Amino acid sequence: MKSDVRGAEKYSYIIFPSEAVVFDNCGNTVVKCPTEAEAVEYIRDLASEVAENAV
Numbered sequence: 611m612k613s614d615v616r617g618a619e620k621y622s623y624i625i626f627p628s629e630a631v632v633f634d635n636c637g638n639t640v641v642k643c644p645t646e647a648e649a650v651e652y653i654r655d656l657a658s659e660v661a662e663n664a665v
C-alpha cells in the first residue's frame with residue numbers, strides 16, 4: 611500500500627511485510643524503516659527541515 615504524508619508531497623512510502631520504504635518523488639528509495647510509524651516520522655522530520663531552511 612502506497613501512502614503520502616500531508617505537507618510532504620515530495621515523499622511517499624510503501625508498506626511491505628518486513629518494512630516500510632520511503633521514496634522521493636522520482637521513485638528513488640530514501641530510507642527503509644522497520645515500522646510505518648517510523649517512516650511517517652522520518653518524512654515529517656524531512657518536511658520540517660525543509661520548512662526551517664526556507665525561512
